Amino acid sequence: MNKVISSSQNPLIRQLVQLKDKSRERKKSGLFLIEGEREITLALKGGYEFESVLFNPEIISEEQLNNLTTKQPNFIEVSTEVYQKLAYRDTTEGIIAVAKSKNHAIKDLKFSNKNPLILVAEAPEKPGNIGAILRTADAAHVDAVIIANPKTDLYNPNIIRSSVGCVFTNTVVTGSTSEIIASLKANNIHIFCAALQASVNYNTQDFTKPTAIVVGTEATGLSAEWLDNSTQNIIIPMQGEIDSMNVSVAVGILIFEAKRQRNFK
Template structure:
């Protein structure tokens, strides 16, 4: 088969490199590569114009012919590799696997490279720690068709396999930028994008805020919320009234409530 080879040894250097990419943040950061698993996620990566360097299949589940067809209309020309069962099981991240994974090149995530429309609607997530939460935030952003997600002081690895899995591939199609909080605040101020901080301090109910115009909704961690810098630089603090016994919700749920209220207002303009 054109451009294909088979790997049957767990000691193969290429296998060991992919294991390092899957399991080690340092390996991903130093190489600029990461692993994508699953048909849907790979399709989303291609849609987001990510370059795939290698595609690996376990032909008992997903054939090489199917993999070639998947790449047929893409602008990427990866190396194709078939794997034996034990090698594939070592490389696969999921319990319920789909027989295909790929190695892809990471992108730059500089806020100044974003192509924003007039009056953008943006989500800012400060220091999300759990890959699952970050993935859920990206799914929310996709559902609302946000113009961008800005990750301030990132602690979670954007290309962590669990982030990719929990985002259901939205990580590849939602415009994402990262940076220090102070740099992102400055970027938003320069673009005249109003900042709405989800915090209790000097806050009004979220439904009373005016989200017309360019705006960024900033959410913090579930444990500590937004840091003082975001609260200080916010144009308005907003709060979701709580009627139960606890005083917080999952960050992706809170973000969804605020984002869709902003969408509701903007659609009514």
């Protein structure tokens, strides 16, 4: 028989609210919340372990729960009041998993592909942009997404939501700009920086060799350290009044040009 929690003041529920709201609690405990069937399914495919799964029987049936996973996690039935306290989305599916974080250190990144295509984003701040970038990376099946000098943790609920679970389907690592540049150079990976300075049109470059495409923030662009270590700076030609576009849109253009050159392999 499943455990049942009906009070939002239950100590476990109070702890889970902290996990939802505070990056510090996620890092300290090594746990985070995943809301929704699709996101939970992708996390399972990505090899994530669950500590428990909370569900509201008013929204989701036990049959749906059992179809979700072959492993039997610790199921906890919660009342509608408790579920609404934990849910992040307005439109929801009645299920929230408590998952264990993975290690995302750059030093542990290994390439199975001898000719990798990598996306690097330096200091992205908006979870929505990070999520959109991860969706594009999944669609293009890049070999890794590297976040340099991250401003938010990967298990921020907004990143999970906006990536529609693609944070679990990509190989994602983080590190300082210096660590990442050193790793790319050690692996003989060419560095193409999206920048206004000393740049050439992106479609004039050869992305069929080991390639890292590097993007910065819309406000400040890339740091000087990246530009000093760039194989070639690249630019997307603009025909309007402004000289930049949303970073996630730029990522889509650049990554799929690389995929086109590689015959989408």
